[in-house]
Amino acid sequence: MIDLHGAPWYLIREDDAWVASTLAGMTQEEKIGQLFCLTSVDNKPETLQQMVKKHQPGAWMHRAAPAKELLEANRVLQEGSRLPMLIAANLESGGNGVAVEGTHFGKQMEIAATSDVTMAERLGEVCGREGTALGCNWAFAPIVDIDNNWRNPITNVRTYGSDAETVLRMANGYIRGMKVSCADMAYCIKHFPGDGVDERDQHLTPTVNSLSADQWRQTYGHVYKALIKGGAMALMVGHILQPALVLEKHPGTAVQDMLPASISRVLMTEVLRGDLNYQGLIVTDATPMLGFSAMRPRSECLRLAIAGGADMILFTKDAEEDYAAIREGLRTGEITQGRLDEAVTRVLAAKASLRLPQKKRRGELVPSREGLSVLSCPQHEAWAQACADASVTLVKDTQQLLPVSPERMPRVRLTILGEHGSGAFGDNETVGGRLKDELEKRGFTVHVYDEATLEQGEIFTDGVQAMKGKFDLSIIAANVATGSNNTTRRLEWITLMAANAPWYVRDIPTLLVSFANPYHLVDAPYISTYVNCYSNNRFCVSALVNKLVGESEFRGVSPVDPFAGIWGAKEL
Numbered sequence: 001m002i003d004l005h006g007a008p009w010y011l012i013r014e015d016d017a018w019v020a021s022t023l024a025g026m027t028q029e030e031k032i033g034q035l036f037c038l039t040s041v042d043n044k045p046e047t048l049q050q051m052v053k054k055h056q057p058g059a060w061m062h063r064a065a066p067a068k069e070l071l072e073a074n075r076v077l078q079e080g081s082r083l084p085m086l087i088a089a090n091l092e093s094g095g096n097g098v099a100v101e102g103t104h105f106g107k108q109m110e111i112a113a114t115s116d117v118t119m120a121e122r123l124g125e126v127c128g129r130e131g132t133a134l135g136c137n138w139a140f141a142p143i144v145d146i147d148n149n150w151r152n153p154i155t156n157v158r159t160y161g162s163d164a165e166t167v168l169r170m171a172n173g174y175i176r177g178m179k180v181s182c183a184d185m186a187y188c189i190k191h192f193p194g195d196g197v198d199e200r201d202q203h204l205t206p207t208v209n210s211l212s213a214d215q216w217r218q219t220y221g222h223v224y225k226a227l228i229k230g231g232a233m234a235l236m237v238g239h240i241l242q243p244a245l246v247l248e249k250h251p252g253t254a255v256q257d258m259l260p261a262s263i264s265r266v267l268m269t270e271v272l273r274g275d276l277n278y279q280g281l282i283v284t285d286a287t288p289m290l291g292f293s294a295m296r297p298r299s300e301c302l303r304l305a306i307a308g309g310a311d312m313i314l315f316t317k318d319a320e321e322d323y324a325a326i327r328e329g330l331r332t333g334e335i336t337q338g339r340l341d342e343a344v345t346r347v348l349a350a351k352a353s354l355r356l357p358q359k360k361r362r363g364e365l366v367p368s369r370e371g372l373s374v375l376s377c378p379q380h381e382a383w384a385q386a387c388a389d390a391s392v393t394l395v396k397d398t399q400q401l402l403p404v405s406p407e408r409m410p411r412v413r414l415t416i417l418g419e420h421g422s423g424a425f426g427d428n429e430t431v432g433g434r435l436k437d438e439l440e441k442r443g444f445t446v447h448v449y450d451e452a453t454l455e456q457g458e459i460f461t462d463g464v465q466a467m468k469g470k471f472d473l474s475i476i477a478a479n480v481a482t483g484s485n486n487t488t489r490r491l492e493w494i495t496l497m498a499a500n501a502p503w504y505v506r507d508i509p510t511l512l513v514s515f516a517n518p519y520h521l522v523d524a525p526y527i528s529t530y531v532n533c534y535s536n537n538r539f540c541v542s543a544l545v546n547k548l549v550g551e552s553e554f555r556g557v558s559p560v561d562p563f564a565g566i567w568g569a570k571e572l
Contacts, residue, residue, distance in 0.1 A: 002342060004349050008233045008280045015352035022083065022348055023341060030082075031340055032326050034058035034347045035306060037088060037283065037314045043073040052080035055319050058312060058347045059086035059138065067099040067134060067372050074135035078365040084356035086186070086347075091139035092158070093535070094123065094384070095130025095375055102130045103380040104429065106387050108143055109157040109518060110534035112166055112559040114390040117173040120160075122383045124177025130380070132182045133371040137354050140188050140236065142174040144223050150519040150564040151199035153489045156482045157516060157534050159196060161559025164219040168226055175230070184354045189227050191238030191285055192272060193245070193261050194220030202239040202291035203484040206260040213244040225276055233350060234281040237261040237268060237310065239291025245271050262292055263301050268309030281346045283312040287322075289484075298322075303329035307336075311343040381539075388539035392531065392547055393556030395521070395563075396570060399528040401509050403550030406443035409472035409509065414439070415449040415500050417491060418480035418516070428481040429536045431515050435477055438545040447471060454499045464507045474502055474510040476527070479536050481516040489516075491523040502527065511548075515540060518562050525569035532562060 004011040004019060011019070026034075037059035040047055051057075060077050062070060077085055095102025105126050111119045127139055144167055147159040160170040171189065178185055191202075193216065198207035209216065228235075239260040246253050246266050261267040262284040272278045284292070284305055293301045298317065302325040305313060316322040329335035351357065359365045374380070394402070416432040436446045447470070449455060458467070480489050493501040502510045505526055512527040514520045515536040521527070531547075531554075533540040546552045563569040 002279065002345055002349070004345075006279070008231045009349045009353050011349060011352055018357050019345060019348045019352050023345060026344070028330070030056060031344045032323055034083070034344045035311070035313055035326060036316065036319075036322070037061055037086070037312055038319065039063070039315055043069050045072065045076045048073055048076045049080050051319075052077055055323065056081060056083075057085070058083075059088055061088040061140070061314070062098050062136070064096060064098060064100050064102075067101050067375060068369065070099060070134050071366060071369060071372070075366045078135075078360065084351055084360040084365055086138045086350060087136045088138035088140055088188075089131060089136050090141065091127035091131045091136070092141045092143060094126055095380075097127070098131055098134055098136055099375055101372075101375045103376045103384055104535070104537040105380070105384045106391070106535040106537065106539070107157040107516075108160045108170070109147075109559055110387065110391045110540070112160040112170050113393055113532070113534055113556040114387060115557050116390060117169055119387045119390065120170040120173030121177035121180070122387070124174035125181040126177075126380050126383065127174075128178040128181030128185045129374050132185055133367055133374045135366040137184060137356065138186045138188065138234070139178065140190060142171040142187065142189060143191075144168070144171050144189050144227065145191060145195040146219060146223075147560055148196045149199050150522065150560070151488070152196055153486045154201050154203075154482055154484070155196040156489065157518065158482050162561070163559065164223055166559060168223045171223070171227060172230065186233050186350060186354055188234035188236050188283065189224070189232050190236035191240065192224060192235055193238070193240055193242040193267060195238055195240060198240075201484065201486060202260075202285070203289045204291070204487065206239050206241055206291040206294055209240050209242045211242075211244065213248045216242065216245060221276070228276050228278045228280075232278075232280055233353065234283060235272070235278060236283050236285055236314075237272075238285045239289055242267060259295055259304070260291060262287075262310065263296065263304035263308055265304075265308035273309060281312065281350050282310045284310050284314050286315045287313055288315055288317055299325035299328070302326060303334050306343060307334055307339060311346045384537065385539045385542065388533075388535070388537070388543040389546070389552060389555070391556040392533050392540065392543050392554060393558050394547070394554035395530045395532055395558065397529045398572065399509065401511060401529045402548060404473060404548055410443070410445055411471040411473070412439055412444045412446045413449060413471040413474045414446050415474070415476045417476065417478045428483065428516075429538070431477055431479050431536050431541055434538055434541045435475075435545070438541055442545065442549050449500050451494065451500065454494065454496060459497050459499050464504060467504050467508060471508065474504070474508055476502060476510065476512045478512065478514045478520050479516050480514070480520070481536060491520055513544060518558060518560055519564050521562060521569040522564050522566050525566055526572050528572060530562075532556070532558060
């Protein structure tokens with residue numbers, strides 16, 4: 001029995017009645033539709049109309065697209081659905097998580113590097129304002145993973161760092177900011193039981209949170225327990241195993257019977273519902289990810305997810321097949337009618353708590369175009385610039401290079417790494433052009449290393465004196481952004497003789513700056529001046545150059561160990 005008057009729903013009698021009457025009036029097929037959060041490869045009205053008419057999903061998730069296109073898409077979705085829909089987006093780093101015109105405020109680690117929870121509050125406020133302006137009512141954020149492994153290609157700057165208390169403090173800040181900006185935006189903490197221990201990508205394989213049960217409770221469990229107590233309405237379960245918790249509940253469980261949280265009854269029902277007393281909505285992480293269906297056939301995984309405690313499935317491969325899998329589970333009893341009704345009740349309760357039924361009756365589910373002026377508005381950009389200024393971190397400068405000046409070092413060799421690597425979280429930008437422009441504004445002459453020609457003479461004929469005749473300062477800018485379906489996020493040099501690597505590092509002053517990964521000293525510990533910016537937005541580029549030339553001080557404090565325990569990385 002779900003108490004809709006208690007946490008996290010707190011429904012009034014009118015809303016409670018709407019949930020009960022709606023559930024009672026639904027067909028079995030309509031109930032199945034509410035279990036799914038769908039998406040589309042395009043936002044063409046005819047595509048969306050067809051999908052909604054056919055499948056009547058409970059929710060929809062958008063990837064970043066032009067704002068006006070999204071407004072129209074949400075109008076089509078909401079008008080085509082009998083029940084109001086939850087409209088979700090990865091509002092993790094700003095409004096750019098849903099609209100290409102939105103503010104790229106900054107990655108989570110950038111926020112944490114300021115040591116100022118006000119920045120997390122502003123991030124939440126920006127996400128709430130800009131998401132609401134587009135008709136979104138569900139933020140897949142805040143991220144509460146903990147970056148315990150520098151090799152993990154996904155967590156990285158997409159976390160608030162390696163300290164559980166910092167993660168909790170910043171996540172709560174984000175939530176407060178979102179509540180200030182929009183009372184009718186649900187947030188979703190993720191990814192239970194917690195990413196960042198393993199070094200692998202759950203997009204490609206089920207990963208493992210290998211902490212002991214006690215270690216987990218002191219870190220990830222502590223964070224989730226506090227946020228649940230604080231009223232989290234929605235929670236996303238990852239394709240992540242936690243063997244210690246399973247073995248604590250069921251000693252002797254065989255390896256082949258261990259399942260990722262997204263299909264594990266033990267982790268969802270016994271630990272999350274039972275031990276942590278979580279009563280809100282559970283949604284799986286994206287089910288096309290290999291981590292979801294690597295342990296069992298896909299149809300079985302879908303049934304296990306719902307039977308095990310999930311209330312909503314994120315995405316389909318083939319909607320017809322996936323809906324059929326749930327029907328089969330109901331037919332065989334693998335999914336009970338009670339479990340189905342419980343899941344649908346929570347989906348409806350989420351909608352009621354956001355006042356979506358009333359908004360649908362009033363025609364207010366999708367705002368007007370006038371509200372789009374909030375996207376990248378002056379206030380949001382000023383906040384983002386302030387955050388960047390407070391976060392840029394000087395990790396080391398053992399050669400005492402900084403500040404630099406065009407008088408002492410007029411000719412700059414700029415080498416860009418990782419600029420066009422894949423990223424899937426809506427906020428990966430190029431930095432090379434902006435960095436060149438900012439340096440030239442300060443009076444430097446900037447030559448960007450040409451990967452097309454490989455500066456051919458430098459490989460086999462040019463020595464130190466030839467290089468000194470070309471430039472006075474080498475700046476290597478790494479923009480190796482986190483992205484799904486990557487096994488590593490490391491510095492990579494041109495295959496031919498590592499042609500763009502700084503072989504001259506002890507002859508010509510060299511600076512390495514990272515815009516998307518705090519651990520690059522692992523691959524270049526010999527570079528004596530290293531700066532972390534954490535985000536590849538234009539605000540960080542501007543703040544960086546201000547600090548390189550001494551116009552402002554470095555104020556950021558690393559939320560992780562940037563030396564990653566590598567011998568000599570700190571001292572060289």
